[in-house]
Amino acid sequence: MDLRLSGELLSFRDEVRTWLRDNVPERPLAPVTTERGFAEHREWERRLAAAGLAAVHWPVEHGGRGLDALSASVFYDEYVRAGAPDRLGRLGLGLVGPTLMEWGTPRQRELLPAMLTCDDIWCQGFSEPDAGSDLASLRTRGEVGTDSIRINGQKVWTSHFRFATWIFALVRTDPEAPKHRGISYVLIPCDTPGVEFRPIRQMNDDAEFAELFLTDVEVPLENVVGGLGNGWKVAMSTLTHERSSNLNTAAHFHRVLRDAVALIPEARRNDSLVRYEVGRFHEEIEAYRFMTLRTLTEVSKGEKPGPQASMGKVWWSELQTRILEFALSMLASEAEVRSGGLPGATNLFKHYWMSRASHIYAGSNEIQRNIIAERVLGLPRSA
Template sequence: MNAFWSPAQQAFAQEVRRFTTENLHPETRRRVLAGRPLSREDHMRWQDALARKGWIAGFWPREYGGCDWTPAESYIFQNETSALGAPWLLPFGVNYVGPVIYTYGSPEQKEEHLPGIVSNEVFWCQGYSEPEAGSDLANLKTKAVRDGDVYIVNGSKIWTSYAHWADWIFALVRTDPEAKAQEGISFMLIDLRSPGIAIRPIVSIEGAHHLNQVFFEDVRVPVRNIVGEVNKGWTYAKYLLGHERVLSAEIGKARRLLERVRTLAAEAGLGRDTRFRDRFHRYEIDMLALEWTTLRLLDRVMNGGAAGAEASLLKLRGSSIIQQIVEFTVDVLGPRALPYDPAWIDHGVKMPVPDGAEHVGVVAEFLFQRAPTIWGGSNEIQRNIIAKHALGL
């Protein structure tokens, strides 16, 4: 139990652990702990349980279906559930577009979209990156041209996570092609059932399908689906990215992955090996340092301050530490990590895992974890943000 927490916060942590233990499906937990890709059913039955409890959007204001959680309670929830093997709470509705809508959206947009998010009945995806606008997001080319009471949207978005599961996409579109890069961009809500939308799967390096490219060809989107002011979408995009990066420390996941390394090392007879212990404890210290940095930031936010550029630090260090731990895990496995075939980890293919390949999920996770230092703004971009806004360079 973290001594930083008050008695009420410690009681909340106990409640989260009890709820997770009682409601997380054993097969979902097994897949998470093994590093296997999850099906839509895995995610949905966990999020349905959270929705029934009223916790799927716990940090939202009560008037919109949340619990008014403090930043500390949100942090406790994320870390306790992750440490127990719960799936990542897919953030696109709850953590990203929902707060944008209840902060900047019209009353009609709030009424139409927020209930479906807190009930887990409407699945969202995020349309930011494009083939020529990744980390340089302001260079996006997808355009929306007004035609009476609709916009005609043409272009494409890429690396769109779980678009093949989604009902709606929130997208940045260029509504004023003559404006400077960060101007002339609007924040738009698009129904993925609209005519003219095509979704093409992108199979990632570990062989799983969670990424997509989304194409828009003369898609008609009602004018009322612009959030906030036209051409002010960059403001809302930055607000959303702040939410995304604060979530990136993933202390609970790092702790769980470190414990798995300890177990695998003991099985391999490395538990008392000096080189193993030195590396293990260096990563453990890095994780603890990040945790306390996160707690200091939470303390500031709870006392009325803003996360600021330090959110980029959490994203930078959190993604790097997770990446280092999974690399370490593969090193500990040694030759046991060599057998690998994507068909063994894809839940859509019923191919049994052969003898000697029982750690295929660890390898899949190692490959997948190349991505967190790129998504949400690459770590190089985070370093630039820290240099400019935190260090004044």
């Protein structure tokens, strides 16, 4: 494997590095959950869009750079290293946007420009109280009329709801069909009568998720993506885009580890066990980097990703949790009483609890392990 960047990639990397050096805010933006923070993050996204950097992996005709997976990875590595603000429009740029490029009508693709500038913010309506990992068991109903669908049901764990303007949701439009069929993928404006979000208060006192209640919500049939009853195939495309996003790069985990190291008390910095743990994490991050480079190289060549691609989600989610648990262990008893303002680790506790959630979203790790065992290793199904 040749790990050297080509001249073209080096030139692009230098362009991105220079732009980020000149444009990344000197001070952190306000929390995105606040009105001020949302406005600041949206203004940042507009600057990225004006520079052609909001979605470098999107085709040129849709406002992107048309870059392959390897080039996009170079961008995200530089973005993380520069300490740039967290992205605001992840669900639009990484999930529903690419899905509309693949399955959407020309009318539906008119929604793409507002995703780049975050004039529209998207949230996801997939999981339900009784349909999480077994998503095909969803019960939200969509009664099909002459030119519209009337939707009734409940979704849960809806993120990015606070400032969302659109929902992409799965609804059952044919209750007589097998459970993987009869499902439709629908785009719902958040200001439609009958749409209600109820924030879920978490154990860390945040409310980053919500329950979504849909009561006699009527949307036009032209908001169905991929045709009636074809929602499962469309949703699988969306989930593929989610799992192949470039947000969880090795550079990101090196930053998480750097923040964890900053919490090591002076008296323990020469402790051989502590040094061993830090070295081990560094080795794992580098192994993850090489694994992702292999997958990116295969995708860039138009090849089918090898079996290592199936391990990525389990690897990065559990690695991040273990690094953050190490950081908390360095604080010892102080981890139980200190909340914000920890030196070198902004929002450590929030990041830790979110890392636990990452074992569930984008496909629960238990399900991913079953897939690896059965489809990659060829092991028999459990009885």
